[in-house]
Amino acid sequence: MQRPRPPTGRDPQWSWPGFGSDPVVRARALIETHSPYLTALARREPEIFDDILAHGPRRVVERALRRLRALPPATPRAVLAAALRGAKRHVALATALADLGGVWPLETVCRVLSRLAETALDRALAQALAAARASGELPGIDATDPCPDSGFIVLGMGKLGAHELNYSSDIDLILLYDPDRHGAGDTLQRSFNRIAADLVALMSARDADGYVFRVDLRLRPDPSATPPAMRLPAAIAYYESLGRDWERAAMIKARPVAGDLAAGARFLAQIRPFVWRRHLDFAAIDAMRTMKRRIDARHRDDATLLRSTATDTSAATALRVLSGRDLKLAPGGIREIEFLAQTLQLVWGGRAPQLRTPATLAALAALRRAGHLGAAETRDLARCYRLLRTAEHRLQMQQDRQTHALPASEAGLDAFARFMALPDRAALAAALLPELRRTRIAFEGLLAAPDEQPDGDDGLDTLPELDDPELVEDLAARGFADPAHAAEILRLWRGARPRALRAPQAQALLAALLPRLVATLAAQPDPDRALQRFDRLIFGLPAGIPLLSLLRHNPALIDRIGGILGSAPWLAEHLAATPSALEGLLLPSEGGETLRAGQHTREICALLRRRMDAAADTALAIEIAQRLVRGEEFRLATALLETTLDIDQVARAATALADTTLQRLLVRIVADHAARHGPPPGAGVVIVALGKAGSREMMAGSDLDLMLVYDPGEAGPGAAGYYSRLVHGLIGALTAPGRDGPLYAVDMRLRPSGSQGPVAVSLDAFIRYHAESAWVWERMALTRARVVTGPAPLRARVTAAIDAALHQHVPSWPIIRREAASMRARLGEGPPTDIRLRRGGLMEVEFIAQALQLGLPAADRAQGTRAAFSRLARAGRLDPAIARRLSQADHAWRATQGALRILIGPRPPANFAALSPPTAAALLRCAVPDLPAFALPPGRTIATMAAFEATLDHLAATVRTDFIATIGRPRRTPAPTGPQKRKHGP
Structure with a gap:
């Protein structure tokens, strides 16, 4: 190659770390030795070669793109x-030198090549559209700027869509028009x-000036x-009707790159449900x-050779593995990293929009942040991806060919190693082979079929064929009381009687799951009832593949479901x-749930906010919230059942979820209402939560x-109708039925004048x-009032008004005591199983906390009962020992009530003896750890339900004594005159 004239005006600050102290000589020598294509470019464009080495590659790239963009459509x-x-x-030469000289990282190299493709497509399409307008074919197109409103969409797919173009890539396109x-x-x-x-010809036809990009329309x-x-x-x-899974994966990287970009964005939004399923996929x-x-069928020998290098590290084996190896498609290659990322994105991305990123490295990082990949695994995959893509670029730089195959000869491998800045093929093998193995292991860990259950000692890990007469005998040996009926249920499943099991794939998944599923159900205290509950679950499904796939790839989930079906009938029905x-139950978590309970809740609430805010309309936002709320409530209930979270952690998480829902929903409802009826008059509206919220x-079954x-x-009374309609819209949104059930039941009877107001x-x-009319119990209820959302200035004013109602406008302590005791008597007493x-x-614990707080300043009050007792003791309103005792009682009662709610539902049982043995055992497991030591009668341990009932009786007697000492003996007095409310008591 002739030496270009010496560069002039070299920037002394510019450096090429990959080319050493003499970048001109080193760059020329490198490309002359290894790349005939770059050598030809440098000879043809000596001024550009000079300019790049003198001033860096970016100036050349930006100038080339700027000149292209300036070309008119005509x-x-x-x-x-x-x-x-x-x-x-120009861009190819600048990009290659930036890559070889260590100036740009892989992401920049790929992005610059992608920008070149986008700019070239834009100008080529503009020229083609302008020609169609000039010929009279498309007269409605703007002659000066034909692309934006043309209705013609160029979707970039694959590496172009992800800003990841190779040095010598095809560009995969989908062309659409409206x-x-x-x-x-x-x-x-x-x-x-x-x-x-x-368009295709302008881009891909080869002439004396070369070509731009090869174009592939086959996607x-x-x-x-x-x-x-x-x-x-x-x-x-x-x-919507025929799309296949590989097309879903391809659409992860789809991006409008030229033409009518707005129409392209609308198209992708329309097919979003096809790509991103609403369930975990x-x-x-x-x-x-x-x-x-x-x-893999085409690269079976490559997989065998790669496995051999784990034990045989000889030079001969390394040569056999690398010789002619396809860095993209062979095992451990680029495609496996891309497949791994895309698969996890498809599984989780329907519920997590932050995972829907097209670029592979960005996707790996997002999956790590979400907990779907470990930090070390992500580092390994990212490092391997960078190394393989860099090697791929070196291969393609040699002859501007779209190749991914390493040289097949020893001499060729040695030469390529030197192009990679490595001394020889042995060093190349040492760099590549461990990375390829790590990628293969990670990939197989995700996509390999789940292992069958290991053989057990009891021989019950396998199941006879469902038409085998021995099936009934086998089920009897497992503990089923009615094995014939159990066998009939299993045969109905295999016969595809439930609609969820009619698809061949569903039957294949069921066959793989059945041995473990039956073994898990048989391990429950009442196998027959557990099987019947799972049967109801199957018959209620519209499709079985999502659930069965979920269980197939998360086999530990079968054990958790078995525990629910076996001991928690209400949760099973739910x-x-x-x-x-x-x-x-599948949201990722690093470490124990208890340790990360707060962080998990923050992540769920953040996800809920993002997804509701991103929803196209309020109806979709409600649907999104319903699904997330149901899933999180179920997770919290299961965590309580499994004792990985206690009642306080569950309560805080459930309330934070409700708060987030109310906050985002109010924004939506106010905006919708304003669009129909004009902007809100005055200072707006706030939501005040009372009761458990x-x-x-909050706990399972809590209403709002x-x-x-x-x-x-200034709107005055005329605003009442506006806000009344707005509130009805909010209530309708919260209680709207949906595929996943309503968000919450809503009770507004604690407002002034109750249901009549x-x-x-x-x-x-x-x-x-x-100030004038409130009853004592209404003020007591107000001690738990909390402003959740609304305009900040109005929130402050309403909070101040609540404080005034509790601090200034309260009756004397004798009246408070009398009315609180009277209200307790009027509400009556329930059976021992009615915890409240x-x-x-x-209720008596809560009455004490609420009554004692009336008249205190805000600093001495708290909405939460246990926090209230702490502040009352600090303010001198309650003896510290009693405060501690009542705080423990509050926790114990709520733990017991929460356990009963998830086990049998919101309606308490007639008596504890009515609980089935599995449910009773679960109740003891959930509630006993929270019973305070002072509630245990002397010499008692809680090993039986009788001991548990005795412990609750002792706890109740202690609370009643403290209630009488603090408030007085419950005694019915004539109810005050005034408007009657249907909801009595705080």
């Missing part, structure tokens, strides 16, 4: 073709096919039967495994009614006690009511 085709190819030469943009016409398809052909729907440019409605219909693993199996709730003590307060401003209360009316209403139960 540029003659030959002139444009030459300009495109000239830009390609027929409605141009009106009906028989020639429209022909016009856009011609535009597609012109479009059914390429053998569809035209190069497809109608948008046809493409949408295809993906573990079936995607099976689909991706099938795809990879086809690739699961049968809402199978999607099971997904709540206000005290952050709410009050909405607004400030009408307006659903939205003005701030002035609230202040006036509590029983004598000495939870």
Whole structure:
């Protein structure tokens, strides 16, 4: 190669770490030795070569792209073709030198190449559209800027869509057009096919100036039967009805890169449900495994050789492994890293939009942050990906060929090693082989079929064929009381009687799961009942593949479901009614749930906020919230059942979830209401939570006690109708039925004047009511009031009004005591199983905390009962020993009530003896750890239900004694006159 003239004006600050102290000599020597293609470019463009080495590659790249963008759509085709190819030469040379010289990392190299492709496509399409307008085919297109409103979409797929173009990549495109943009016409398809052909030719035809990029249109729907440019409605219909799993994976990287970008974004939004399933999509693993199996069939020898290097590290073996190896498709290669990332994205991305990133390295990082990949595994995969992509670029730089295969000869491998800045093929093998093995191990760990259950000592880990007469005998040996009926249930499953099991894939999954599933159900205290509950779950499913795939790839989940089916009938029924709730058990967590309970809750609430805010409309936001809330509530209930979280952790998490839902939903409802009825008058509206929601003590089955307060401003009484309609909209959203059930039950009877008052209360009316008319029990209920959301200035004013109602406008202590004791008597006493209403139960604990707080300043009050006792003791209102005792009692009662809720539902049992043995055992496991030591009668241990009942009786007697000493003996007195409320008591 002739030496270019010496560079002038070299920037002394510029350095090329990969080229040493003399970058001109080193760069020339490197490309002359290893890359005939780059050598030819440097000879053809000596000034550009000089400029790059003198001032760095970015200036050359930006100048080339700027000149391309400046070309008008009416540029003659030959002139444009030459300009495109000239830009390609300049950018290719700059990018190669930046890569070889260590100036740009892999991401920058790929992004620059992708920017070149986008700019070239934009100009080529503009020229083709302008020509169609000039010929009269598309008269409605803007002559000066034809692309943005053309209705013609160029989707970049694969590496272009992900900003990851190779040095010598094809560009995968899907070309679409919107027929409605141009009106009906028989020639429209022909016009856009011609535009597609012109675009492809401008990009890929090779002439004396070279070519720009090879174009591949085969990723479009059914390429053998569809035209190069497809109608948008046809493409949408295809993906909605016929789209396959590999096309879902491909669409992860889809991005509008030229043409009508807004129409492209709308198209991708329309097919989003096809790509991102609303449930956790573990079936995607099976689909991706099938795809990879086809690739592996062509590289079976490569996999065998790679495995051999784990034990045989000789030079001869290394040579055999690397000789001619395909760095993209062979085992351990680039495709496996991409498949691993895309598979995990398909599984989890439906529920986690932050995982929907097209770039592989960014996807790996997002999966690590979400807990789906470990930190070390992510580092290994990212390092291997960078190394393999760098090697791929070196291979392609040599002759500008789209190759991924290493040289087959020893001399070729030695030469390529030196191009990689390594001394020889042995060093190349030492660098590549461990990375390839680590990738293969990670990939097989994800996509390998789950192992069958290991052989057990009892021989019950396998199951006879379902038509084998020995099946009934086998089930009897496992402990089924009615083995014939159990066998009939299993045979109905195999016969595809439930609609969820009719698909062949569902039957295949069931066959793989059945031995472990039967063994798990048989291990429950009542196997027959557990099997019947799972049968109801199966019969309630609209489709079985999602659930069965989830269990197939998370076999430990079968054991957790078995525990629920065996001991918690209410939770089992809840699961049968809402199978999607099971997904709540699969949210990733590093470490124990107890240690990360707070962080987990923050992550779930952040996810809920993101997804609700990103929803296209309020109906979709409600649907998203319903699914997430159901899943998280189920996870919390299961954690309580399994004792990995205690009642306080569950209560805080459940309340934070409700708060987040209310916050995001109010924003939506206010915006929708404003669009229909105008902006909110006055200062807006706030949501006040009371009851368990206000005290952050929610549990399974808790409703939302709410009050909405607004400030009408100058609108005065005329605002009442506006806010009343708004509140009804909010209640409708919270209670709307859906596939996953309503969000929450809502109770608004704690507002002023109860069910007879307006659903939205003005701030002035609230202040006036509590200054003049409120009952003592209403003030007691107000001690748990908490402003959840709304405009910040109004939140502060409502909080101040609540404080005034509790601090200033309260009756004397004798009246408070009398009314609290009277209210307790009027509410009556429930049976011993009614934790709230029983004598000495939870209500009496709460009454003490609420009554004693009336008249205290805000600093001495707290919405939560246990925190209230702590502050009351600190303020001198309650003896510290009694405060500690009542705080423990509150925790114990709530733990017991929470356990009963998840085991048998919100309605308490008639008596504890009515509980089945499995449910009773679960109740002891959940509630006993929270019973305070002082509640245990002398010499008693809680090993039986009788001992448990005696312990609760002792606890209740202690609370009743403290209630009488603090408030007085419950005694019914005539109810105060005034408007009657249906909901009595705080």
